Amino acid sequence: MFSEHLGNVLKPNGQVSRTSPDILGHVLRSAGFVAAFFSSVSHSVFPLLCRGLMPRTLDGQITMEKTPSYFVTREAPRRISSMSRDTKLIVVVRNPVTRAISDYTQTLSKKPDLPAFEELAFKNRSLGQVDASWNAIRIGIYALHLETWLQYFPLAQMHFVSGERLITDPAGELGRVQDFLGLKRIVTDKHFYFNKTKGFPCLKKPESSGSPRCLGKSKGRTHVQIDRDVIEQLRDFYRPLNVRFYETVGQDFRWD
Template identity: 70%
Template sequence: MGCSGVLFHSLLFFFQQSRVVSVLCTMLLVVTYCLYCLTGLCDSAPRTLIYVNNNHHHHHQHQLDDIIATRDYDDGSVPVEDGGRNDNNNNRRVLFDELLVRAPPPSPSRLLQAAHRKWNQTDAIVTHTAGDSGGGGGGGALSSTQVDDAAARGGAGHHTVDPQQQWGGGPPSSSMPVANTFGTKKFPQAIIIGVKKGGTRALLEFLRIHPDVRAVGAEPHFFDRFYDKGLEWYRSLMPRTLEGQITMEKTPSYFVTKETPQRVGALHPRPAKLIVVVRDPVTRALSDYAQTLSKNPGLPSFQSLALKNSSSSATDDDGPAVDAAWSAVRIGLYAKHLENWLRHFPLSRFLFVSGERLVTDPAGEMGRVQDFLGLKRVVSDKHFYFNRTKGFPCLKKPEGSSRPRCLGKSKGRPHPRIPRHVLQRLRDFYRPHNLRFYQMTGHDFGWD
């Protein structure tokens, strides 16, 4: 073999070794890059914050605090079929799927702590007072006044949680990579002001389907509990809205709070629309009592709270008089409460929604609401189905979600059995008040 042969074999050997070295170097680089990314040090890939749906023309970024605030529910319930307190993580995941947010969610521990604070707040109101007034180990029964005092103390400070504090307070943590600089926070243009146990939660959830509605989920209670915090605090609770969208909030106790109409009337700009969801006052009182009873099983009977002691002077020829001082009864005096509001707002500013029709014909009643708010009729029959188990309509499964949306287990509680003569006594009591309400509103709700 000549020199050329030796040179040829030498070059071949060199190229073979170089190829092996190249492959090894490439593999080393790939492994290093993978380890680098797994440790969280790599941020070279862009992150999509918001999924864009081409079938909609409204695509908005939401601050994480807005997302959480707009999914706080009465009694800690979650509007997902069979959702509830023991399914928090799954429901939170559905929440993010529904809002189409792909940014990393907050830590589960923070969400659970916030939810527990809310649940403890609502569960402790009446039970705490019952313990104080029971005299250690089961004492005397609570009167209707004591029951109302329990709720009032819970609302006025003992167990009420500031809507900002209950979700951690202040601005979002800098560790959460969700930013929102779109839109502005405005005072609400429409407020659902009542009534408790009338169907306000269902109405708000149905309205949220509409792309032009942005609403606070947690009840702010600004005009009846937190008025001293000031208007800027109130505005800070509102979600951001774009041009053409309306901001809404709901607090059912506004309708029955004496000071609220004047305070709402002093807001500038004034809310253009006020919505009141009303329901047969007898049925509403039973639902109110059932909710309180679920939190305090030692509560006196409905009859003993609704009717004054027959041995007292507060009787008439038909038997014991109805105790209108008990809040469950007092809330149903709709004409009296409306009179207070009409001193500050014209009747044209109000829409009275039938809580019964919201169950039997949700699409029809939602059509009236959308017309009143000046919105295009987007929410329609196609969004609802009737859940026979729960006894009320639910929202059909939204795109991207694994389950349909129903109000939580705390909604649709069975009512206790009440003697017929007690119910008839209440109906006789409410009849003249109902007729007056029909005349004031120009609408016969058919409760009599």
């Protein structure tokens, strides 16, 4: 998502989106370099080799990498801190119930024979036992993942973006991201417009072209309809975990 709004980030498929040295500097652009640098096996086997693949950051530049799975990869905090303890970390978080449904919707689009959401989400539905080992559920236990990161990085080096506000107020959220990175607020309201067809904010004029640009079809899909009772059970499951997360980060995301 940041790659679309801010440019200059290594994309999950290993490609580089755009380059805009004034805003964010350069990216990991080594040939054959794959994303998920800090969660890949090769990192543990060849840490120096992998580090050597990273480009030099010149004065006035910031090197960024974007891999959503880092936040939930146990080894990632240690690996990243052993490379640089000054790394700044940005995490986009959204209501974990919506996140789980979004996750399931995405997987279903690739595997149409997937069991029903309800079958995967519960160990025993009538007893209200949620299956926290199912990835779509586990990822949303933000407080748990954060604990591992806090063993390696102080909270001051982390910034949490509200996935909800990123849609309702993208400029506001990106303003805070730019502040956190110590950048001038270059991306502002004037860069966005609300696209009624897409139902999401889009960029008025990306640097790579002169025409407006929205995120791709896989972002902002219509979610699978889930039974109201199931949603309630999941909300109950996440409520105390969300509170723990709010308390740790000192920010209320209002997911209830």
